[in-house]
Amino acid sequence: MKSTLSIALFLAVLSGAAALSHELLWTRRLVDLLGATGEATSRVFGCFFLGLALGGLLAARVLPRIKRPWLAVALCELAIAVLAVPALCLPWWSDGIWPALGPERLMDWQGALIKTFLSAAVVLPPAVPMGMTLPFFAAAVLRRNGTMRREGIWLYGGNTLGGVVGVLVSSSFLLEPLGVEGCMAAAIVVNLAVGLGAWRLSRWPQAEGARTSTRAERKRAKAKRNDPSKLTIPLSPVGSLALSFLSGVAMLALEVLAIRMISMVVPSSFQATVGVLASVILLLAVAAIATPWLLRSWWTPRAWLLGALVAASIAASLAPKFLYQRTQQLMDVPHLAGMAGDHLATTTQFLLSVCSIALVTVGPALLVGGLVLPIVLAWSGGEGGDAQGKRFGYLLAANGVGGILGAEIAQLVILPTWGIYQGFAVVGVLYALGFALLMTPWHRPSVLRWAAACAVIAIPIALGGWLQSRIPYLSPRTTVQYRELAREFGRDGVLLVVESPSRGRGILLNNQYLLGSSGSVRDERREVLLPLLLHAQPAEVCCIGVATGISAGAALDYSETCQLTAVEISSLVSRTAEKHFSEFNRDLYKHPRAQVVVEDGRTYIAASKDRFDVIVGDLYRPYGAGEGRLFSVEHFQATRRALRDGGVFCQWLPMYQLTESHFRMIAASFLQAYPDADLLLANKKTNFPMLGLLGWKQGRLDRSTLIENCARLKESDSVVDQEVLDPNIVGSMYLGRLDAGQFSQERLNTLGNARIEIVTCRRKITRDLRRDASVRVVQEPYLQGSAWTEFQQRLSEFLMQPKAIPSGE
Numbered sequence: 001m002k003s004t005l006s007i008a009l010f011l012a013v014l015s016g017a018a019a020l021s022h023e024l025l026w027t028r029r030l031v032d033l034l035g036a037t038g039e040a041t042s043r044v045f046g047c048f049f050l051g052l053a054l055g056g057l058l059a060a061r062v063l064p065r066i067k068r069p070w071l072a073v074a075l076c077e078l079a080i081a082v083l084a085v086p087a088l089c090l091p092w093w094s095d096g097i098w099p100a101l102g103p104e105r106l107m108d109w110q111g112a113l114i115k116t117f118l119s120a121a122v123v124l125p126p127a128v129p130m131g132m133t134l135p136f137f138a139a140a141v142l143r144r145n146g147t148m149r150r151e152g153i154w155l156y157g158g159n160t161l162g163g164v165v166g167v168l169v170s171s172s173f174l175l176e177p178l179g180v181e182g183c184m185a186a187a188i189v190v191n192l193a194v195g196l197g198a199w200r201l202s203r204w205p206q207a208e209g210a211r212t213s214t215r216a217e218r219k220r221a222k223a224k225r226n227d228p229s230k231l232t233i234p235l236s237p238v239g240s241l242a243l244s245f246l247s248g249v250a251m252l253a254l255e256v257l258a259i260r261m262i263s264m265v266v267p268s269s270f271q272a273t274v275g276v277l278a279s280v281i282l283l284l285a286v287a288a289i290a291t292p293w294l295l296r297s298w299w300t301p302r303a304w305l306l307g308a309l310v311a312a313s314i315a316a317s318l319a320p321k322f323l324y325q326r327t328q329q330l331m332d333v334p335h336l337a338g339m340a341g342d343h344l345a346t347t348t349q350f351l352l353s354v355c356s357i358a359l360v361t362v363g364p365a366l367l368v369g370g371l372v373l374p375i376v377l378a379w380s381g382g383e384g385g386d387a388q389g390k391r392f393g394y395l396l397a398a399n400g401v402g403g404i405l406g407a408e409i410a411q412l413v414i415l416p417t418w419g420i421y422q423g424f425a426v427v428g429v430l431y432a433l434g435f436a437l438l439m440t441p442w443h444r445p446s447v448l449r450w451a452a453a454c455a456v457i458a459i460p461i462a463l464g465g466w467l468q469s470r471i472p473y474l475s476p477r478t479t480v481q482y483r484e485l486a487r488e489f490g491r492d493g494v495l496l497v498v499e500s501p502s503r504g505r506g507i508l509l510n511n512q513y514l515l516g517s518s519g520s521v522r523d524e525r526r527e528v529l530l531p532l533l534l535h536a537q538p539a540e541v542c543c544i545g546v547a548t549g550i551s552a553g554a555a556l557d558y559s560e561t562c563q564l565t566a567v568e569i570s571s572l573v574s575r576t577a578e579k580h581f582s583e584f585n586r587d588l589y590k591h592p593r594a595q596v597v598v599e600d601g602r603t604y605i606a607a608s609k610d611r612f613d614v615i616v617g618d619l620y621r622p623y624g625a626g627e628g629r630l631f632s633v634e635h636f637q638a639t640r641r642a643l644r645d646g647g648v649f650c651q652w653l654p655m656y657q658l659t660e661s662h663f664r665m666i667a668a669s670f671l672q673a674y675p676d677a678d679l680l681l682a683n684k685k686t687n688f689p690m691l692g693l694l695g696w697k698q699g700r701l702d703r704s705t706l707i708e709n710c711a712r713l714k715e716s717d718s719v720v721d722q723e724v725l726d727p728n729i730v731g732s733m734y735l736g737r738l739d740a741g742q743f744s745q746e747r748l749n750t751l752g753n754a755r756i757e758i759v760t761c762r763r764k765i766t767r768d769l770r771r772d773a774s775v776r777v778v779q780e781p782y783l784q785g786s787a788w789t790e791f792q793q794r795l796s797e798f799l800m801q802p803k804a805i806p807s808g809e
Helices: 004-036 037-065 071-081 090-094 099-101 105-106 109-142 146-201 215-226 237-262 270-294 301-329 347-361 365-368 373-381 392-439 447-468 518-533 550-557 570-581 603-606 626-632 633-642 662-671 705-714 727-733 755-765 786-793
Strands: 483-491 493-501 504-509 513-517 540-544 563-568 595-599 613-615 642-655 678-680 692-697 732-739
Touching: 004 037, 004 109, 004 146, 004 270, 071 109, 071 146, 090 563, 090 692, 099 105, 099 109, 099 603, 105 109, 105 603, 109 146, 109 513, 109 626, 146 270, 146 347, 146 373, 146 540, 146 755, 237 270, 237 301, 237 347, 237 365, 237 373, 270 347, 270 365, 270 373, 270 755, 301 347, 301 365, 301 373, 301 392, 301 447, 347 365, 347 540, 347 755, 365 392, 365 570, 365 727, 373 392, 392 447, 392 483, 483 570, 493 570, 504 518, 504 570, 513 518, 518 540, 518 613, 518 642, 518 692, 518 705, 518 727, 540 550, 540 603, 540 662, 550 563, 550 595, 550 613, 563 570, 563 603, 603 626, 603 633, 613 633, 626 633, 626 678, 626 755, 633 642, 633 662, 633 692, 662 692, 662 755, 727 732
Parallel strands: 540 563, 540 613, 563 595, 613 642
Antiparallel strands: 483 493, 493 504, 504 513, 642 692, 678 692, 678 732
């Protein structure tokens, strides 16, 4: 029995590792197809949990007829491996979907329907057998005279702990060398290995089939049943399902709020989300593994469950206070507090720092809240209950459905209505309602019990109101002293409209990244005006990225622009720009020649064909989750297809967030779509330099076109930036044509490897070792300040002659 249990636990850990790796990678993979929107991520997340719930439900239905559960485990793991192949081969069969659909139908109901269908088609089939594996694991072990109260909970804990291993290994160690496709293939191999191990166990008579208990064991069990001190009232099936459902709702809502809250104090990146997710799963595993030992005490499962619900209610409500205290202690680690300074030495240290913040702030709530489901499982499997785990699948299904609703409720209701800090109090109320449900059964009403339930519900409400006025969303220790004008919450996090004397009015995302400001109007408008001046008749213009709308609004100054299409991924940002920045963005949202489309930029461009004369890519954070896709070969090729003949695409690069190797990788990827690419300089600032990659579709630069456009723009008297009205000054911003031979050996950034996002994210969260001469490994600096000056002096190495804009023939 012990050897079988050990093998089962090991296989459960591997199965959990593969499952969470799949979920993480499917989300990343489908972002490439569906877009990096919150809605797309929620679709994938919901389909995954729905699949787990359906799998648990199906397993519960078929378990009574399963005579060889280890063989069932093997078949489930094989099914996962086979059904995960479509996600692995996603780019090979999905490239033609959006071009065939077109941008109009993409934005209509057909687009939403196809996105939902694709999410379900890719994620649901493998997620269903994933949901079946754990009930089959439990059946295989419990039929050998194990108990749900101990071995069953250990299997659940081991499977959850495997999720931590899968998330950390795939994201921190395998993603960069193998890429997304390689990691997915590795997870499939793990599924096959688990399936092989389960198949071998199915051929082992000692493991498969029920074991007959010895006479001594039967005697001890009879004595325990006859001992009144050991008896507990069985939990009803309805009560166990309700509490499992409530646990899923509260836990997933807590996870969503934790990610949003912690993203306000750490650099927003894929690794930060991984750190929070790993902490959540780790605490759930610890809670599950600890449950059998807790239930050995004199406390009954009901008493433990009541205590866990009360403690979770209070701890969830206090999580924002814990975060505030923790960040005050970490002010000497500047990039964890939104300040400039030294960064942590390694990605591992960064992950450990994120995990430490998560453990200190939401850890108590996650730990005690994580006890709820294991205690329910153990209680329902106690004496007089479901000792052999026949309802195990039903309980997991209820918990999965609760998880789907919890994540959606947190993003659609809790965050927009109450915000992050009071949102934790709302989760505390959910746990308090669970306490009330268990404390005040309808068939045994009691005034004292009702009073206790009301008192517990009142605690998180009081704490939420008290903390709301004492913890600021805007950090008082940022390098720029902002004044908060407005605040919005949504799937994208916390969005603040701020104002300062030096930067004017701007949009601050998650307390750390300024999306644009009125203080940099000239530079932001140049991003659109410069490409327009290089095209003879820019009738149809597309701007990928809106933010404040200042850049996109500049296209309306150009009289030749018949129609402007501005694509913004965030509805939250779009609403804010319309409400607070109309005086700076030419009233973009109400202008008759403009339309603002809320959609993922890459998806919208992929759906457009031969549509635009000019496409402008805004400044994107290369390390932002999903934003590195906009520097991929596939996206650059899609922009070329979206251009009309003679059209031009300009992709602006934030050189102050890139190193030279990052620039070379992006330029090499750009040259795959535009072999005759040009380079454009936006400004002469050394602290915030910007370069533009220019690509033409069957066209070329023409100095006569530039002169005519500058004269026409000057006559319109709508542009105050005098430098863009002078063709000589604009001509001096042209640096020359890229020499493709200089980039022929560079590694490319593709959707399959997500390389630029991974390497820039690692560079963002690691310190610059260049300042320490004693360190052997020297990291490249960002191209700003003296590093930018040095790079400018060497730019001629990457360019072909001549450097002047050629005259038309």
